[in-house]
Amino acid sequence: MQKVRMGMVGGGEGAFIGAVHRMAAALDGQVELVCGSFSSDAERSARSGAALGLPAARCYADFASMMRSEAALPAEQRMEFVAVVTPNHLHLPVVKAALASGFHVFSDKPATFDLNEARELQALVSGSGLHYALSHTYVGYAMVQEARRRVLAGELGRVRKVVVEYSQGWLAGDAGEDLWRLDPARSGASCCMGDIGTHAFNLAETVTGLKIAELSSDIGPLVPGRQLDDDGTALLRFENGARGVLIASQVSVGEENNLSVRVYGERAGLEWRQQEPNSLILKSNEGPAQVLRAGWPGLGDGALALGRIPAGHPEGYLEAFANLYRAFAAVVRGEADNGFHLPGLDEAFRGMAFVDTAVASSAAGGQWRAIPVE
Incomplete structure (x- = not known):
């Protein structure tokens, strides 16, 4: 090749x-x-x-x-x-x-x-x-693609509630305040929401297949002297009427890369955590939770195609990132779409619309604001 x-x-x-x-x-x-x-x-x-x-x-x-x-x-x-x-x-x-x-x-x-x-x-x-693609790395995990497949197939029923969190602790102390992410001239209007909040936002929309219509946010710096936010929370309303919560923090002491999403529908729920990325938990009121593992029969063809090694051999961040590059290389070569959800121009606009709305809502005391559409 x-x-x-x-x-x-x-x-x-x-x-x-x-x-x-x-x-x-x-x-x-x-x-x-x-x-x-x-x-x-x-x-x-x-x-x-x-x-x-x-x-x-x-x-x-x-x-x-x-x-x-x-x-x-x-x-x-x-x-x-x-x-x-x-x-x-x-x-x-x-x-x-x-x-x-x-x-x-x-x-x-x-x-x-x-x-x-x-x-x-x-x-x-x-x-x-x-062609244009955007590096929302976590979409590249096999079990994120599997979660999306199951939600879109209706296994959960109508989505009612979404909770997504991305917490880190690396900015809790003195991170060197000349860091470009904390500089409005280089980072933009947001540090935390622009850096990791966009990942959480994208994960919520990717897994559910739903757009977030409006939000009410409270963001800002918790470490004195900073110009940009290092922490924030947003209440969400989805286009189908579902409610949600987005938590993003870079000052949560002791947290590493704690990204997770929980989706609850009429009949079932699911949970995925980036720090245990090879597992997808399915939940129901009809019996005990079921843990699906990457690489095993019973997953969709899309999720199985993203694995490179047999089940039980953990794959992680680099492999997820590589799945984006592999998919983009196929696009550049003009090969047929294999069903992989590769973030692109729509996600680019949606992420910036989220940041803009979160900043404006928080500045207005948490006022509900509609997220702009294309």
């Missing part, structure tokens, strides 16, 4: 998420990193590329020159898509440059700096004829 050629903007030396993207992209042998502009500092970009074994000519000082130079290469050599792993304020400028040069885009989330940019992104991608 011909590997799909990837370039990267951002993610240089010392950047956690850049390394994650590269490992995930490489896992199935379907994507090859061929170039990059890994930092706004030209020397750091060059060092980063050299450490990754790239030729100096394919390590660029800035993303604009990268797009121009790659587009000028023969079709069989140039990158085919770019992974965008920069701070939020650079997402749209990089995407615009990539689309203008004819390259597909795989972007980190949140998609843009603010909602207005998300609207611009929609117009740009829709008019380009190019």
Whole structure:
């Protein structure tokens, strides 16, 4: 199989998420990193590329020159898509440059700096004829896709209640207040809700197949001196009348990466936790809870296709991330859709609409606000 050629903007030396993207992209042998502009500092970009074994000519000082130079290469050599792993304020400028040069885009989330940019992104991608995907990693877990399949198949009945939580503790103390996620000029209007709240929001909508219509939020900084939120809660109302709660916190001391979702319908409920990702719990008033495990018969074909090793051999975050890259590589090659729910342009807009609404609602004292639609 011909590997799909990837370039990267951002993610240089010392950047956690850049390394994650590269490992995930490489896992199935379907994507090859061929170039990059890994930092706004030209020397750091060059060092980063050299450490990754790239030729100096394919390590660029800035993303604009990268797009121009790659587009000028023969079709069989140039990158085919770019992974965008920069701070939020650079997402749209990089995407615009990539689309203008004819390259597909795989972007980190949140998609843009603010909602207005998300609207611009929609117009740009829709008019380009190019592909766009968003790195909502947790959608890549087999048991998240299985949960979605069962809800959409009606096994729970009409959805009535959704509880989704993403709690971390890494910002509970002195995290270095020059961190870009806490800087409004680089992160946007939100830290916590933009960073992990968007994951919780996306997980709730993905698993239920329902859009959240409106919310009432209370967000803000709990550590004194911060300009952006490090914690928040939102009450949710779904389009079908279901109610929900979204909890996001980066100051919950001792928490690691505690993402979970619980969905309750008329007949049954389910629960999935990211820290035990190979299990999906089905609940009913008719008998004891049932624990479904990744890789076992009885799951849908989509969930089974996402596993790489036999049941009982745990797969986790990198494999889930790799499932997104594998699906995107198939899209770029023009292969048939295998039913995998790959986050894209709709999720990009929805995530930014969520952040914008949560910030506005909290500023208005928790007033219920409708989430904008496209």
